Amino acid sequence: MMGGGLDAGTLEVVNGQVLVENCSANHGGAVQATNVSVASGGMVHVRNSSAGSSGGGLDAGTLEVVNGQVLVENCFANHGGGIFSKFGIGIGSAGQVKLSKCAAFFDGGGLFLQSGRLLGQDVSRGDLIVEDGIAVKGRGGGLFLGSGDIKMRRGTFTGCSAAVHSGVDIFANGTVAISILKHHNSNEEAVSSSINNEQPLSLNIASVDPPPGSGVVRNPDNTTLAFYTCPPNFVRLSNNAESRCVECPTSPTKECSSRHLELEGGFMVDLADPANLSGWYRCPNVQACPGGVVEAAEVEGERCRILKPMCQEGFIGLGCAQCNSTTHARADRSVLQCAKCTNSRLEVSLQVLFYAVTDTSLFACAALSVLNAGSKKTNSGVLLNQLMAFTAVSGSIMSGMMQSQSFGQLQDDTKTWLHGLGLAVDVVQGQSSTSDMSLECVLHYFGFEQSLFNAHCLSSIMPLILIAVLAVANNPWLAMVVGTNVFLPGFVAFFGKYLVMLRLRPEKDPVGEARFEYLPRFGFLPSSFPADLCAITAILMAILVCGAAGVSGWLYTVFRHHESPPAHVKYLTMAYKPEFAYWEVERLVRKTFILLAKFTLPIMVSPALQMETIASILMLSVALYVVCRPYEIGAWNLAEAGLLLVALFMTNLTTCLLANDLHWAHSQGTQVALIFLICSLAGEPWLQLRKFFVEPFWSCLKGISIGMAVLIAFALLSERQERQLNAAKKQQKEAEHVSGDVGVAGHKAASLRLSVWERKKKDFHGSEPGYKLISVSADLTGPQLLLQKLRLRPCSRTEGSFAERQGAV
Template sequence: YFFEAIARSILIADLDCTMVGECALTSDRHEISSLRCPPGRGRILDPPSMLGCFTCQPGSFQVLKAANASCLRCPKQTAVCNTTHVIMQPGYMVEATANLSNMSVMSPVVDVNKTYACPNAAACPGGQLSYQSQSSMCAVGYVGRACIWPAAGYASSDAAPLRFVQCPTSRLGLLLLSAFLIVKDVLLFAISSFSVLGAKAESKESGVLLNQLMSFATVNSICFMVIAQRDVYQQLNGFAEHFLFSCGLAMDLARGQGGGGTSIACVIHAILGTDYVTLWMRFFAASLTPVMLIIILSCLQDPWLAFIVGTNCFLPSLCGRAAWHFVAYKPSEEEATFIGDLAPGESMVSYFIPVIATLMCFFAVTIWSWMRAVSVAKAPLPPHVLYISRAYKSEHAGWELERLLRKMLLALIQGAFPITIHPVSLLALTSIVLMFSLVAYLKLKPYKKDAFNQLETLLLMIGVSMPILTIMSVGMTLMMGAVAAAMIRDHRRD
């Protein structure tokens, strides 16, 4: 329906045109304080003598029945944008009120054409703006611009700083979570300790092979999680998706890293009652159990043995947690860059110095302690020296340190360049680290048995190629998605 009124002068306090398709008022003088238009139509004054509700032009939309609502420009990165509907592409969002059907003024949606890129693409499933069928821009557990803040009852997971999990709501649930986090560290430390204490001069082939495969699993896990962020993973059936997630979780736990479903921040929040858990709080909380285990084993056995076992078990994951302070992302072109816990106005020098000093201390103390343990040991060699040197030639007795430093570097890179934010940078740096290790193994061949040198070289070659192939796969997926989106837009335009 179309409603039209023509007069010399039109004075109306409140005109409701929501029951008609379009309405037009033509007069030399008009004063209309409130003009309500139906969704898909906006208040337009064109020419100066004509005021009314007219259908929004292509590339604009209007989803309110609010007073004096005008058509707004479609935001960027939309999957669908017509006069009455806006659906964002996954990984992007716009700010919007929870219920547009109850809005009586235009101001809460004026900025909806400002698009925010979500650093965790899974947090933004592709929300919908519509008068009656609106869906949330953020996934369950995520709130705020770019969906970077946890909702009430949620906290950052131990797997990544911008991935949130639901915290237990009961005391029993919190106790079980705390017990799991402690038992996980205790079991890993106990297994490693018994392996070291039982070390003999002749190394078992199974132990060397397991060590090599676990190192390879680190790279495999990184590449798997990058693929898991893409559409290929989302198209898997439920059983396959849960199976692959369980495999990734098992690899993380076997390496002593936090799984995606656990959050030490939930425990800290319950104990301290603070609304915001800093990265340093999580770092120190994650360090408590390892430090206590090292102290206990030092009292029961040998301090050097305890330190070697403790650094090998826990130092890579602690490096990854410290590197969370370097995580940087920019939600939009107009927004400032977010960096870890850096507060607005805080000096970047004072923010980064403690983090860099901590990481430098980790690497320096590890290199010094491991090299000293091997160099000063005399016959009969203590168990911890036998454990780290028995598989290698005498001139490369401390070569196990290379594997530990490699794990620390990979954990640091994975922490500073999360999969959800910088997948390509993560894969490229991972490949570079493995390339240096590959060159070292090709030149030095540190194992006593040449078969182990060949196997390690083969695994490293596969490890170098996997990130490169993953980058190509992700790039191809993104290119195909962009082409498909362009074809859809052209089809709609026609």
């Protein structure tokens, strides 16, 4: 029996529709015809039919779909579950053949072409769509070609399967040429081959569009094309359809599937070659790597889709350790932070003004302190120097605290407050830098190369100008002392930025070698020279020479013979005992080493090493002060040792904070308490914790810096009172001195003056008739006898009141 619903020699459907359903037959379960033609927008729709032998939906000698559609759904047969054709199928420029949920017990679950051609009249047009075609015990779940050739524009196969994993989508014994092949599997199981052709070198697929995350592989003899999905813990992100799945990176992976890769924060993968994901790296600056999310491209030739970038904006390179020079530059605070550069003339002018004003104000204050140095060091001056030395330590500790993970979890505005306070500490210690400012951005704006070396040179211009001006205006040695005190620690510490060592993978890994990314490059060196070793040697020599020059200059100034020491020598020596006149050098060296440790060992890379280096410097300083007691006044020694101990305690607290961040059992409440305590000791006010618990800001604690400021204020008040008292005593001594000189000469002339005075009184009685002398007073101490007050009374009481006269006799 043939054609369960329709049996015809020729079936032509022109601008109309034919619907056949729920039919069965031995050949052509719904329709059987020698020739079937669909044109002018016609449609043949067959569904829910079956055939015992061939063509579950349609059995035709030839099928031509010129301009229309043939749709076969849910049909079954032994061969050609949807369509069976003996001699060929043609799909025209606007034609489409679609087979859905058709199955064959043997071959050709969707379409079976016994011989002839499956041809699109225009190779750039004509579609064949097969969805969920199944060859239960045979081949060609989507399409089976017994002999002949296939040539069409687009073939789409979705969810097809075959019992023999060969030709799941297409099995052919002839030439196959498809312009665009789309394959979508409904499950994640790998298959052996999507297309199998028994004729060698006869498979020509111009473009393959696999499912996202799937790969494509062709046999060398070009007989097989296989689509596959990746097994667990493998992913395929390459835009090359023939790339294989690669193993997901083990350490940094948060989530990985055949088409999706998500990394943990603090890691990145180099996607320059998505077919090789072995190039994963740890990020020295964890905040620069938020955890990238990548998905496979949906179309062959396109790059993988980056849903979340590997590096934050402005960061590039392996480990996101470099800055994008077109928009960002290394921040002044750390080489591992990037600041966004501006093209605004006003903003650049304000930044330049900030640098200039900061350097000038610090230099001017220091110069005035030196010029106003008296013969005796004041309490306020000593305390102020101790406070500035303390801020050098607290600034480094605050920087380490603000780069901890726990600090990153605070409220944004709380962090903004603390970052602002960190800037204040930097300014006090002479470091005009913030995380949002960059000297390299200034260089970029004016067209110079962005590099650490150029930034180092730029940062030295203003200090050199100020030192030169003071040297010309006053004294070169004075300028040297002030310039060394204010600028040398920062200048020497800048060299530490070149020496930052990074390790982007564990040391045992083949690519886990130490990296010196920020060393200057000397182009004049021969290629045979180890460039990194030469650069490191040059940097260490520069640190040694600059530090030794500053210390030697101070020591030479102190030990030079001065009959009358100038102001800058008094400034360096007068607070200390004579045998420790050089002790101010200790403060300079301590500040230099602390800043050098801060820049050379960034807290992001070596948190424990930086904290322990600072702690070691502080412990050595405490030991020196306890043993030597260099100050003339014991209270000053106690104050200095106390500040050093507080700084050492803050260092230990910060080390504890950083260590807790790495432990799985740490409590955020404990971390917040540590941050609060560190800020309080550092004297950082306005750490308002209640907002962290969603309450309004309320708490304001002030620490050591505030306490020192109060002591300095009391010292200034006491010194003012002392100056007033000394001035009064000086005036009294001058008066006593004058009185003593007058007494010697006055004693000799006392009798003579007295006799003269008596005679003048007698003469007065005769010169003023009608008046009687009542009383008279005169100054007998001066060189001239001075009549101070004269009281007269008229001889007649009724003639008037008393009269008084005063004047010289």
